[in-house]
Amino acid sequence: MEWLAGNDYELARQVLQRGVAALYIVAFVSTLNQFRALLGENGLLPTTDLLERGGARGPTLFRRWGYSDRKLVAVCVLGVALASTVLLGLPQLGPPWLPLGVFLALWGLYMSVVNVGQTFYGFGWEMLLLEAGFTVGLLGSNQVPPPTTVLILIAWLVFRLEFGAGMIKLRGDVAWRNLTALYYHHETQPMPGPLSRQAHLLPAWWHRIEAAGNHATQLVVPFLLFLPQPVASVAAAVIILTQLWLVATGNFAWLNWIAIVLAFSAVSDGTIHALLPAVPADLGTPPTAPLWWDVLVLGASLGLAAASFPALRNLFSKRQLMNASFNRWQLGNAYGAFGSVTRERVEIVVEGTRDDAAAPDARWWEYEFKGKPGDVTRRPAQFAPYHLRLDWLMWFLPLRSVHERWFYAFLGKLLAADPATLRLLRRDPFDGEQPRSVRVWSYHYRFATRAERRATGAYWVRDRGRLQIPPVGRGDGG
Structure with missing residues (x-):
């Protein structure tokens, strides 16, 4: 299936797989350092009590094996170890199913944590990391070309993330509609960063430009991800630059970083070569993949597309949900952030x-x-x-x-x-x-x-x- 081969996206695959793996390391280290005090055997909301009530949100290894702090540590250590192999590029040297197997393990391990995490794990970037990990595993190893359908699905994930956030803002708060939301946001966001005060003290006209630029980036630019090159790469660059501004002016866990990584799904090798001639135009991607791999990828792609249909309907619903999962596997989710802005x-x-x-x-x-x-x-x-x-x-x-x-x-x-x-x-x-x-x-x-x-x-x-x-x-x- 030559049409399935994304031969011009080898660099994108490397960034996607290694970048998502790096964020899994961050997520597991964060869990290792905090979960036991918050949700462990003697935590604020003990997981053991939750499981006794049957209150886990979805599939979790702890329901089958029971919870203990030692088992939590084992899950985190295993997760860090597996993600580190991808960051180093080791599974990518093997057969095409090997990176998929590693990412499925990461997805299952972290989902086991999230589904017992209660209010401390009720954030949109948890399900975003889960969906991203499942999807980038389908990019396969260096022995096969990156599948075009998977690259499109990752761009579709970025679309849901950006366009969903844009729509929830327009529907949720008049401050976004009259371009005054950034008068408040840098000061009232959950956890300001070192440059948040300087950003807040910028003049009102700049904050209105910020808000207008946010609307353009979230409501218009995502459509351009699906156009031919170099338009798609330019659209990805706009999203990346916008996310870097958010990184510089706030602390939103890995939300901005994973958006940056996923946006690379639309960046072609040819575009990078044109900007940086030192990067080869041909990175040695194999021209075709085995038929069995193409069939597996195509079937999985169709399944992920079908799973995201409720999220598509949600985008155009008057009662749009923010950061919602429509199935127990947390795939094909709806995303969004800051539908309203606190004034004080x-x-x-x-x-x-x-x-x-x-x-x-x-x-x-x-x-x-x-x-x-x-x-x-x-x-x-x-x-x-x-x-x-x-x-x-x-x-x-x-x-x-x-x-x-x-x-x-x-x-x-x-x-x-x-x-x-x-x-x-x-x-x-x-x-x-x-x-x-x-x-x-x-x-x-x-x-x-x-x-x-x-x-x-x-x-x-x-x-x-x-x-x-x-x-x-x-x-x-x-």
């Missing part, structure tokens, strides 16, 4: 004391988180593509309620000075000792102006403090 930033601040909480002279000390704003003099840091799950969930509390089960469990762990929980934080003011009481405040935060920054050295200004949860001690019930 509210941060939850947790304090503890060793004194009598009722005493007027009690001294209270703040717990510092790694990524979320707290100390107004601390510059926001860059963490993405690493995902700080606790910090992200803290951002959602003011939008929902501080009275969530996991958050009360978190306060209990602070009262007990639980070492695993404290390792999730940047600073424990009690150096591992138990506080007598903890309490919870909310504050409005905004970026300091240039004049305020010069005068005080602070990156943030916070005010309007409000007590959300009064002092809770170790002996208090509930």
